[in-house]
Amino acid sequence: MKKKKVPSDIPFYSFMWCAGIMYFALIVALLYADASYTSFSEIKNALADKSIRSSVWLTFQTCWITAVLSILFAVPTAYILTRYNFPLKRLFDSILDIPIVLPPLVIGLSLLILFNQIQIFDQTIEAHFKNLFSSLNAILPDRFFFKFPSGVTYKVPAIILAQFTVSCAFAVRTMRNTFENIDARQEEVALTMGCNRSKAFWTVVIPQARFGIMTAAILSWARALGEFGPILVFAGATRGKTEVLSTTVFLEISIGNLEGAVAVSFLMISAAVLVLVIVRMLSSNNSSW
Amino acid sequence: MLKVDKLTIDLGNFSIRNISFDIPRGKYAVLMGKSGSGKTTILESICGLRNIKSGSIFIDGNNVTKLRPGDRFIGFVPQDGVLFSTMTVFEQIAFGCTVRGHSKAASKVRAFELSKDLDIEHLLDRNPQGLSGGEIQRVALARALASKPQLICMDEPLSSLDEDSRETVCDLIKRIHRKENLTFLHITHSQAEADLMGEVKFKLSDGRVIADA
Numbered sequence A: 001m002k003k004k005k006v007p008s009d010i011p012f013y014s015f016m017w018c019a020g021i022m023y024f025a026l027i028v029a030l031l032y033a034d035a036s037y038t039s040f041s042e043i044k045n046a047l048a049d050k051s052i053r054s055s056v057w058l059t060f061q062t063c064w065i066t067a068v069l070s071i072l073f074a075v076p077t078a079y080i081l082t083r084y085n086f087p088l089k090r091l092f093d094s095i096l097d098i099p100i101v102l103p104p105l106v107i108g109l110s111l112l113i114l115f116n117q118i119q120i121f122d123q124t125i126e127a128h129f130k131n132l133f134s135s136l137n138a139i140l141p142d143r144f145f146f147k148f149p150s151g152v153t154y155k156v157p158a159i160i161l162a163q164f165t166v167s168c169a170f171a172v173r174t175m176r177n178t179f180e181n182i183d184a185r186q187e188e189v190a191l192t193m194g195c196n197r198s199k200a201f202w203t204v205v206i207p208q209a210r211f212g213i214m215t216a217a218i219l220s221w222a223r224a225l226g227e228f229g230p231i232l233v234f235a236g237a238t239r240g241k242t243e244v245l246s247t248t249v250f251l252e253i254s255i256g257n258l259e260g261a262v263a264v265s266f267l268m269i270s271a272a273v274l275v276l277v278i279v280r281m282l283s284s285n286n287s288s289w
Numbered sequence B: 001m002l003k004v005d006k007l008t009i010d011l012g013n014f015s016i017r018n019i020s021f022d023i024p025r026g027k028y029a030v031l032m033g034k035s036g037s038g039k040t041t042i043l044e045s046i047c048g049l050r051n052i053k054s055g056s057i058f059i060d061g062n063n064v065t066k067l068r069p070g071d072r073f074i075g076f077v078p079q080d081g082v083l084f085s086t087m088t089v090f091e092q093i094a095f096g097c098t099v100r101g102h103s104k105a106a107s108k109v110r111a112f113e114l115s116k117d118l119d120i121e122h123l124l125d126r127n128p129q130g131l132s133g134g135e136i137q138r139v140a141l142a143r144a145l146a147s148k149p150q151l152i153c154m155d156e157p158l159s160s161l162d163e164d165s166r167e168t169v170c171d172l173i174k175r176i177h178r179k180e181n182l183t184f185l186h187i188t189h190s191q192a193e194a195d196l197m198g199e200v201k202f203k204l205s206d207g208r209v210i211a212d213a
Helices: A010-037 A040-048 A050-083 A089-096 A104-116 A125-139 A156-180 A184-193 A197-226 A229-234 A245-254 A258-287 B039-046 B089-098 B104-117 B133-145 B163-180 B191-197
Strands: B002-011 B014-023 B028-033 B054-059 B074-077 B151-155 B183-188 B200-205 B208-211
Touching (some): A040 A050, A050 A197, A050 A245, A104 A125, A104 A156, A156 A197, A156 A229, A184 A197, A184 B074, A184 B133, A229 A245, B014 B054, B028 B191, B039 B151, B039 B183, B074 B133, B089 B104, B089 B133, B104 B133, B104 B163, B133 B151, B163 B183
Parallel strands (some): B028 B200, B151 B183
Antiparallel strands (some): B002 B014
């Protein structure tokens, strides 16, 4: 019987490498295109613009608030999903992924309808928040450094809520992976030693989840930085009021200032690259544990 | 000291029914059974980590069936040790004392005492990563003993050890048993291990526990 020769591996490796290199080249080309279209002086000019400076400041403020809120909600949600079985768990889990798969504009539209059309106790949610914020402002001292806005929609809270809705879903996924990698038996040992659930969580689980928490926070921050669709619909893009970097790019393009738009984009790319480097560093630390 | 009375555990497609046995105070008891026979489930139920369907568990005459794991005052040594990966060996042992309200100074004294007894003094500053199987088991035992419980439950403590480590850990467990005058419940699938360690032996077979002569 004639022995059949093993077919060559070259087609396999060729396809794998070609696909990988082509996608990599596309990303590098995009970055090169942006870098070649702008210069340090244009970035400097863009930053000299008062409205862009205020957009940068508002972006960083809202992104940090979103990241903190995402962690506050993602850690308990992911913990429950990882450690407990309950009826309709799969449905609950799937619903939590909806913000990841929904078109961003639809999220913005949904938030707009939720706050302005749905009535609870004969008032819209927006009206409830208006009342709440005005009551809180009445309590605050006159010269207090912070005042609540007069509502949510088309105000700064709308930016945070739009960013949070999407970012938190990513944080939940990250935290879920983190908790799945922590042996639940360690908590059980802590329980037999005299801890209650809370003490076991804070002393045994959280120290092990710290890299995951940092990764989730940074990813939420980065996701919030790039959010555009829901912010445009729910918060608008009013110069100096609800303008964040992603909407600045849109506004600059709409008035024909492509150089300004690219300069702002370059700032966002720099922030994104920095975030990716930090996440990779944290992930490599994590894997050595 | 430990009395398990008509214990029934239902875990979906697996169940154990009407298990009863009694371990006198200060005795070293071994519960044998094949892999998958439910030994670990029984041990974890005694520790309060698994819900039981019916039956009762008594420790020192007190019904602990409805108590939370921490309120049963049992030292638990799970299979593979399951050390806390972010604590040093010293912190793991001292944690067992501080969590029960002992002062830091008393916890430190207890941690040093146990580390000497179990020959792990040289490991106190180490993290669990990189410890050998025998070292992990000794640290897990020290951690379980830290708060001076009256009952120690050990889940196959020798199964993952090589021949030399097994002999060392056996000797240490026996020495600790004599010194602290504790009641031990040790589960294993090995008849040889049961013969070597057990003063009281039980066998889990076909969902029933029988005394093994």
